[in-house]
Amino acid sequence: MNSRNVVLCVAVSLDGYIEGPNGEYDWCFTDQDYGMTAFLDRIDSILIGRKSYELMMNPNEAASEYSFPEFKKYVFSTTLTSVGEGAELVCGDVKTQIDLLKNQPGKDFWLFGGADLTRSFIEEGLIDELILAVHPILLGAGKPLFSQLNERIKFNLLDSKTYSTGLVSLTYQLA
């Protein structure tokens, strides 16, 4: 058993969107900590897809507000040939690469997204823990967290926390 976990930690609407149709995340509550400080303390690196990385690193994009310079980025890409400071390019089979990374000493990994990378991880059974900050809203449209899968995947509920704003934080472990 590996000691470093891959944790998908994400804000999601009741209808399963992680962003509005134009990339909006103004619906995400920011009035409280919602366990983020404790979560960020568990991790030391971010697993991120190429498109999300490019948005995060582009100062003209809203996503660049949350670029988490304190964490090492592992950028999964089949097209990039280099990445910036604090980042490392990861090519090749996702499962093989994650097994290698898990064998290096360190804290947990935050699977940051985007949708394509998340899907690969889910399909390969590589998500050890799922933390969903379920917001009490139907967005109606946007970027869905989950894609179609060929198989069912079961989880165990580890924790559930309810906040005064109606946000429910659900923590699951791969069963």
Next chain:
Amino acid sequence: MNSRNVVLCVAVSLDGYIEGPNGEYDWCFTDQDYGMTAFLDRIDSILIGRKSYELMMNPNEAASEYSFPEFKKYVFSTTLTSVGEGAELVCGDVKTQIDLLKNQPGKDFWLFGGADLTRSFIEEGLIDELILAVHPILLGAGKPLFSQLNERIKFNLLDSKTYSTGLVSLTYQLA
């Protein structure tokens, strides 16, 4: 304010499906009551779409196992001209019809489905309460609970219960 509430109470997977790709609901936990007895005690009638009603009334269909003969059915249809015993046909504008029904004395309504009727109710803001029995599984495919909407809809969290199996029951009220 009407005293009779329309309650959408449904089992849902983590990825938002209410049925598997072939109508499967074998993933729904049946080992415990999960609050259903208390819920069924609150209602006296079922709001149901035409297709779901026909499945429920067809003895060759698995859905007929749960036909809830003790509850009156209000069948929403634009094509049927008659319905069976214990049922009443509802035609015309959904909002108008629900307002009329709410003015009749009685207990709460269970919005039973299917997807098209549920969508109409959500779009018209006619769901007073939402009870989601969130199961700790990704189905990967199937019939989604929520459809696309033109507007965001906010809810207030009323209650959250966690069960030993990992099922989380979330109760929301239209905000």
